[in-house]
Amino acid sequence: MMNRRLLLFALTALLIAGCNLTGDVTPPPALATSQASPHQESLPTATPVDLSPPDGAPYPQAGAAIYTEKCAACHGPAGMGDGPQAASLPAAPAALGAPETARQASPAAWYAVVTEGRMDHFMPGFASLSEQERWDVVAYALSLSSTSQALQEGKALFQQSCVECHGPDGKGRGEVADMTSPLLLAEDSGADLFTTISRGRGETMPAFADQLSEDERWSLVSYVRSLPFARPAPEPEATAVPEATATPGGEEAFEGTVVGQVINGSEGGEIPEGLEITLHGFDAQQQVLQESTTVGKDGTFRFEGLDPVPGRLFVVSAEYGGVLYGSEVGHLMQGEPVELPLTIYENTTDASELRVERLHLLFDFPAEGVMQVIELWLISNTGDRTITAAEGETTYEVSLPEGAANLRFEDDVLGGRYRETENGFADTVPVRPGSNVVQLVFSFELPYEKRLDFEQPLNYPVDSVVILVPEGGPQVSGEGVQDLGLREITGTNVQNYSAGPYEAGEVLKVSLRGRPPKAEGASTPMTWQNVVIGLGALGLALVAVGLWWRSAALKRSEDFEEEALEDEEAAGPAAESEDRESLLRAIAELDDAFEAGELEEQEYHQRRQAIKERLVALMRGEDD
DSSP: OHHHHHHHHHHHHHHHHTTTOTTOOOOOHHHHTTOOOOOOTTOOOSSOOOOOOOSSSOOHHHHHHHHHHHTHHHHOTTSSSOOTTGGGSSSOOOOTTSHHHHTTOOHHHHHHHHHHOBGGGTBOOOTTSOHHHHHHHHHHHHHTTOOHHHHHHHHHHHHHHTHHHHOTTSOOSTTSOOTTOTTTTTTOOHHHHHHHHHHOBTTTBOOOTTTSOHHHHHHHHHHHHHTTSOOOOOOOOOOOOOGGGBOTTSSBOOOEEEEEEEEEOSTTOOOOTTOEEEEEEEETTEEEEEEEEEOOTTSEEEEEEEOOOTTOEEEEEEEETTEEEEOOOBOOBTTBOEEOOEEEOOEEOOOTTEEEEEEEEEEEEEETTEEEEEEEEEEEEOSSSEEOOOTTOOSEEEEOOTTOEEEEESSOOBTTTEEEOSSEEEEOSOBOSEEEEEEEEEEEEEEOSSEEEEEEEOSSOBSOEEEEEETTSOEEEOTTOEEEEEEEETTEEEEEEEEOOBOTTOEEEEEEESOOOOTTTSOOHHHHHHHHHHHHHHHHHHHHHHHHOHHHHHHHHHHHHHHHHHHHHHHGGGGTOOSHHHHHHHHHHHHHHHHTTOSOHHHHHHHHHHHHHHHHHHHHHHHO
């Protein structure tokens, strides 16, 4: 059992570490509310980002170090989307180094993605990077698709055809713009520059389509794109490296150290004397190192003499009270020890501190007369103790609608992790303190013939419910249910509804009316399973954040919860009351939220239209 937990721990940690998220774990509101955008290879962003000018010209050489640390594991060392973690992601990372990808991208778009992330594509935003560092890594990523030969040829063509107006250094003459300005070309993709070079611009910029071949024009694009980038300083004269500190590769040798302190996060909890701490080292997805030590009286521990293998990740773990706990993920740095503090908790069998932050309901119709219900729960523990099961017991229970059949789970079966109960099933997994620390994915079937009153008892508080139905399927209604319009998830159009919050002991009641979608437009069970796997994989990432990245994750999960509450407040009282005044107030609150930048334009218009339709229907009813 211990080995199985360690394997899960290792894979979970590596899932997060694939993009080296230390300090950059970004909550995924877009995907968690099933409002993901379709992926495009050039990775545009739908969220406007302030394109602040960098302090200096973007420096690709500095960006190379950042790329190696934070990006190469997924995107690959040459940017071809073939990093060691790429295969473990549900969607392939963009091939940034492929010309066909980079030519369609603008520096502004990639800067926005580095800033905001793309959680629908499992890429975080890197808030830990300064604006200058983000521009540096964008500059390096853009350089991956250009060869030195193309740059040399482009420079020669520039000197031959462009210096008369733009000057030998690209700074421009007279009214001609300075092409070395970092933000001047930010909005232009390589394809845009190619079009300008080919067709010209106005009366001042001639067309070169007839003078230069297509390859020559692309080489010129590569060179022009590089003009705003800083050039490396001349290398100092080489000095001899003392033999005692030189490695065969010419780099200074050092031995790494990992230190930390165990903290008991439960009130009144103590650190047991002699608690064993295990250090794990991972290369890609393989554990290559495991060492153990015991904590001192003050809870501190230390591992020394570690090999500084590039890309190797380290994490520490400890089993306390039958529960495995883990630290953040770190890597060795020359000259200073890596600190990996570890928090443990006392146990409790009281599940009263559990709450469900998001409950996703996906209604599908795989066969005539059958409705498949797929549920994704994001479960939090608001207490300061890990909820565990007494011997032969379970940690928490889930009630199912009456008549539910063919119960299935994403990751196990009844009799294993899950136990059948009179009203549904129960889970045996420990629930550590934190937000979204357990993701639960399961499905069951109910009979369906044009209408169904879906009722599911809720044993714990539920902050919000997201309901998804295939486009063209039955209409969903119920007290507090709000229609949010169509969404696209992994290429499938779904009707999106929201409901909640609910208190423990309440019943989630939803009415479905209408025929299932036609066969040619309906989703298949496999399609819906893929959707859930995508959501579930992200849920696993959330679990990892909650378990192993406590210090970074807690603040961000709290921010995420605040954002969710703000969204619910922005929706206004329309979900609680159907009188004209509350609907008008909800529209006003939406307008205020949009003007304050708290809502994206598409979501704002969809919500506003839904409330307006309800207001019109209400007014018609009053007139009648």
